[in-house]
Amino acid sequence: xxxxxxxxxxTITRRSKALFADGGTVQDGGDESALLPRPxxxxxxxxxFWLPPFLLMGFFVYGAIGWNxxxxxxxxxxxxxxxxxxxxxxxxxxxxxxxxxxxxTTNTFGLLVAFTTVCLGIGLLLAILMDRKLRFDNxxxxxxxxxxxxxxxxTAQFWLWMYNYxxxxxxxxxxxxxxxxxxWISDPELVLPAVVFALIWQFSGYAMVVYLAGLRxxxxxxxxxxxxxxxxxxxxxxxVIIPQLKGATISAAVVLMVFALKAFDFLYSLTGSYIPPExxxxxxxxxxxxxxxxxxxxYAAAIGIMLFVLAIAVIAPxxxxxxxxxxx
Amino acid sequence: xxxxxxxxxxxxxxxxxxxxxxxGFYLLPIETGLMTSIKTNPLSTAPFLPPGPxxxxxxxxxxxFSQLxxxxxxxxxxxxxxTVFSALFGSMAAYGLTTLNWRGQLPIxxxxxxxxxxxxxxxxxxxxxxxxxxxxxxxxxxxxWGLPLLEPYHGDLLALIISHVAYGIPITTxxxxxxxxxxxxxxxxxxxxxxxxxxRIYWRIMLPxxxxxxxxxLIYQFTQVWNDLLFALVxxxxxxxAPVTVPxxxxxxxxxxxxxxxxxxxxxxxxxxxxIVYIIFGEQFAKGVAT
Numbered sequence: 001x002x003x004x005x006x007x008x009x010x011t012i013t014r015r016s017k018a019l020f021a022d023g024g025t026v027q028d029g030g031d032e033s034a035l036l037p038r039p040x041x042x043x044x045x046x047x048x049f050w051l052p053p054f055l056l057m058g059f060f061v062y063g064a065i066g067w068n069x070x071x072x073x074x075x076x077x078x079x080x081x082x083x084x085x086x087x088x089x090x091x092x093x094x095x096x097x098x099x100x101x102x103x104x105t106t107n108t109f110g111l112l113v114a115f116t117t118v119c120l121g122i123g124l125l126l127a128i129l130m131d132r133k134l135r136f137d138n139x140x141x142x143x144x145x146x147x148x149x150x151x152x153x154x155t156a157q158f159w160l161w162m163y164n165y166x167x168x169x170x171x172x173x174x175x176x177x178x179x180x181x182x183x184w185i186s187d188p189e190l191v192l193p194a195v196v197f198a199l200i201w202q203f204s205g206y207a208m209v210v211y212l213a214g215l216r217x218x219x220x221x222x223x224x225x226x227x228x229x230x231x232x233x234x235x236x237x238x239x240v241i242i243p244q245l246k247g248a249t250i251s252a253a254v255v256l257m258v259f260a261l262k263a264f265d266f267l268y269s270l271t272g273s274y275i276p277p278e279x280x281x282x283x284x285x286x287x288x289x290x291x292x293x294x295x296x297x298x299y300a301a302a303i304g305i306m307l308f309v310l311a312i313a314v315i316a317p318x319x320x321x322x323x324x325x326x327x328x
Numbered sequence: 329x330x331x332x333x334x335x336x337x338x339x340x341x342x343x344x345x346x347x348x349x350x351x352g353f354y355l356l357p358i359e360t361g362l363m364t365s366i367k368t369n370p371l372s373t374a375p376f377l378p379p380g381p382x383x384x385x386x387x388x389x390x391x392x393f394s395q396l397x398x399x400x401x402x403x404x405x406x407x408x409x410x411t412v413f414s415a416l417f418g419s420m421a422a423y424g425l426t427t428l429n430w431r432g433q434l435p436i437x438x439x440x441x442x443x444x445x446x447x448x449x450x451x452x453x454x455x456x457x458x459x460x461x462x463x464x465x466x467x468x469x470x471x472x473w474g475l476p477l478l479e480p481y482h483g484d485l486l487a488l489i490i491s492h493v494a495y496g497i498p499i500t501t502x503x504x505x506x507x508x509x510x511x512x513x514x515x516x517x518x519x520x521x522x523x524x525x526x527x528r529i530y531w532r533i534m535l536p537x538x539x540x541x542x543x544x545x546l547i548y549q550f551t552q553v554w555n556d557l558l559f560a561l562v563x564x565x566x567x568x569x570a571p572v573t574v575p576x577x578x579x580x581x582x583x584x585x586x587x588x589x590x591x592x593x594x595x596x597x598x599x600x601x602x603x604i605v606y607i608i609f610g611e612q613f614a615k616g617v618a619t
Contacts, residue, residue, distance in 0.1 A: 042430040045526040049424030053417035053497045054436065060494035061443045064451035064458075071453055129347060142610045143351045146358070149606040149613060150599050151555030153573045157595035158357040161364060161375065161588050169360055169375045205354065209618045254445070261447045265557040269577040287449040292456075292562065301453050308450035315445045319438060328434075328441065 065308060072301035079295065091302035101303070104286040107192060111263065111282060114196050115203075116256045120249060122200065123207020128237065130208065131215045141212075144205035152202075152262070156269035159198040160185065185270060188279025195266065195280055203259055207252045214248030215241065247325065254318045261311065264288060283307050365389065365592035392594035395579060399572035400597070406485055406571050407553040410492035415545045417493065418500020423534055425501075426508040427516055428526055437505075443498030448558055456562045459487040481569030488563045488571075492553050499552075500545050503616065507541040508534070547609045548616030551602045572598045 073087035095101045126144060130137055147155060162169050163184035171181040184194040218241060226240045264284040267276035274289040276282075283303055291300030322328045360376040365388050367379040379385075421440060425433050459465070466473075466483030473480045511534075519529050557573040566574050579594045606613055 042428050043432075046424040046428035046430055046433075048527070049420040049428070049530065050436065051424075053421040053501070054440070056417070056494045057443055057497040058439065060455070060491065061446055061451065061498070062439065064454040065446070067454040068450055068452075126350065129343060129350075132343065134343075134347070138610070140347050140351060141614060142607070143354050145610070145614060145617070146603075146606065147354060148617065149551050149602050151557070151573055151602070153555070153557050153577050154595045154599040155357075157576070157579075157591050158361045161361060161592060162357050164588070167371055167375060169356070172374060201354065201357065206617055209614055213618050258445050258447075261449075262558075264449075265555075265573075268557065268561075272578045284447070284449055288452065288558070288562075291453055297453055304447070304450040304452065307447040311445055311447050311450075312442075315442055319441065323434075328437065 065305075068301050069305055071298055072305050074298045076298045077295045078291070078297040082297075091299045092306075094299060095302055095306070100281070100286065101283075104281045104283045107280065108261075108282040108284070110192060111196055111199075112257055112260050114193075115199050115260045116253050118196070118200050119204045119207045119256050120252060122204040123209075123252065124211050124242075124245070126204065126208035127211035127215055130212055141205075141209065144208055146205070147202040148206050150202070152265035153269045155198065155202050156266045159194075159201075160270060162198075163194055185277050188277075191277045191280045195263070195270075199260065199263060199266065203256060206259075207256065210248050210252040210255075211245060214245045218244050247327075250318065250321060254314060257314055258311075261307065283310075361592040361595060365392075365589055365596060367589060370589045388589040388593040389597070392579065392590050392597055396572050396575055396594055396597055398568065399570060399575045402485060402569055403554055403571040403573075403598075403601075405482075406488055406492070407550055410489045410496065410553045411546055411550045413489075413493045414496030414500050414549055415542055417497050418502075418545060419504045419535070419538055419542070420530075421497065421501040422504030422508050423530055426505045427511065427529075427534065440498050440501045443495075444502060448495070452558075452562050455491060455559075459484075459491075459563055463487070479568070481564070481567060484564040484567065484569045488559060491559055491563060492556070495559075496549050496552065500549060503545045503548070504538065504541055507538070511537070543609065544612045544616045547605055547612045550605060551613070554602055 070084065070087070071082060072091055073089065074082055074084060075086070075090070076082045130140060134140070163171075165171060165181060165183055165186075168184075170184060175181050182190055184190050222240055222244075223236065226236045231239065261284055263282065267280055267282070267285050268274065268288075270277055270280075274285070274293040276285045284307065287300050287303040287307065290296040290303065319328065356376060363378055364370045364375055366384055366386065367373070368383040368385045368387075372380050372383050425437050425440070464483070465487050466480045469483055469486075470480075472478050473482070515533065516529060519533060524532070554571075555573065556571075557577060560571050560574050564570055566578065576594050576598045579591055
């Protein structure tokens with residue numbers, strides 16, 4: 001890929017040189033600043049490119065977060081204009097005393113941790129299996145990654161049917177194995193693991209792709225050196241390969257956590273309403289319900305801000321790490 | 329890249345066996361859904377088996393299609409412009425922050441990249457207030473709705489398009505940045521020596537060379553926008569202009585077993601564009617997610 005690109009860019013360089021060589025027409029290159037742009041020149045020249053997207057994105061992302069923070073300090077319910085005259089942190093203290101909030105927080109962390117670790121584990125295993133000069137490896141990869149291209153709304157429909165009490169495939173399997181039938185969705189004890197399993201089905205292929213790219217970036221002589229030292233396959237992976245996948249693990253984990261925070265769409269689609277199955281309420285679903293069904297907009301805004309802080313706690317170290325690696 | 333020295337016959341066989349079993353695991357829920365959607369009676373055979381000899385029907389697909397057709401059109405009207413504009417903006421931003429090198433661009437870049445990871449719950453209330461109270465496009469553009477093919481709900485759709493463009497910019501910027509970083513600096517320097525302005529370099533060199541990355545970005549972003557439910561619910565709710573994910577989430581909401589045939593058919597109809605895009609451009613999709 002990179003080789004191809006280099007060759008490609010070389011051709012283009014030649015072509016573009018030809019293009020501009022006849023083109024004293026472009027600018028009569030006499031001006032010194034046009035030869036080597038000074039830093040300030042580069043800054044002003046770059047403005048028309050990044051500033052419009054930056055303003056649009058900044059307004060909707062950071063402007064909205066700032067506004068959301070102010071709303072979270074009010075008492076607004078959602079009807080009528082927001083009264084900004086009295087601002088305090090009452091919604092935040094309210095959250096800490098709210099059992100629904102505590103449960104949603106516990107569920108959120110449970111989902112994040114279980115989903116991310118299992119996805120990484122399966123992804124790594126798949127990647128190791130795939131990294132063996134296989135035939136049809138593109139075909140396998142296409143299949144493993146297929147669920148990820150589907151909407152949460154779509155996969156929720158599939159899994160509702162899989163988890164159906166009387167006729168679902170999962171219960172057919174468990175009852176054939178003599179384990180009996182379970183109410184996967186309506187049992188508050190089972191629904192969260194069931195949802196996590198469905199999400200793992202959907203996204204473990206993603207972890208595989210990231211790990212596979214990581215494995216293929218490891219120079220072959222590392223494998224050979226370890227084998228000359230008499231390492232077993234298991235030892236080879238444990239001591240030589242897996243430590244080199246740290247970067248891949250970190251990026252995949254961060255992205256998977258972001259996916260998990262978007263599980264709102266999946267939980268909403270299980271019931272087609274703002275009330276997810278009992279026992280599966282996470283902060284994402286609770287926030288939307290408080291905002292658009294129960295009309296506690298200030299409270300919902302506070303939950304949104306807390307989710308944001310949670311995300312920043314994960315993202316800030318990640319971006320710092322990426323910057324140090326020169327990856328940013 | 330690992331080739332084992334030992335006799336590889338049995339091992340290979342075992343390996344392929346595992347890979348095929350895993351492929352079965354990933355395909356099973358989808359295949360079960362497909363089979364259920366074409367059975368006259370979803371309960372006639374085990375969920376994953378094909379229908380019996382006289383049990384095949386397309387009725388479920390017809391029912392689901394008639395309920396989702398408006399949503400499908402809305403989704404196309406939404407996803408195509410939203411995808412194109414966020415890819416274009418991402419390419420511009422990446423060019424201005426990568427190829428054009430200037431001091432102090434790192435904080436701007438960090439703001440762009442951090443935007444990828446923002447939980448949308450932190451912006452939903454301002455987003456819905458902005459479009460509902462401050463910029464109600466369906467009222468502001470009222471003069472347009474008399475034109476043929478335009479309806480007031482297209483105002484909501486436009487609001488949703490703009491929102492998706494804005495929230496898509498961070499990821500498209502990152503995708504293009506990783507691509508532009510690998511461009512040869514000599515090439516840009518040569519063009520600058522020839523006196524080309526940044527705009528000219530962008531149009532004549534960067535854009536033509538960005539075609540492969542546009543493919544990756546467009547495909548990735550198209551599936552993101554097409555698959556979204558949350559923004560659609562918040563910006564317009566279950567209205568006439570809603571994209572297909574909204575009616576799909578309500579389809580056959582009565583949980584009876586019979587309703588599942590229609591549900592499954594609906595899920596496939598709504599997923600078909602992304603499945604087609606994915607199967608044709610699987611390579612690009614994999615590249616998009618791996619970045």
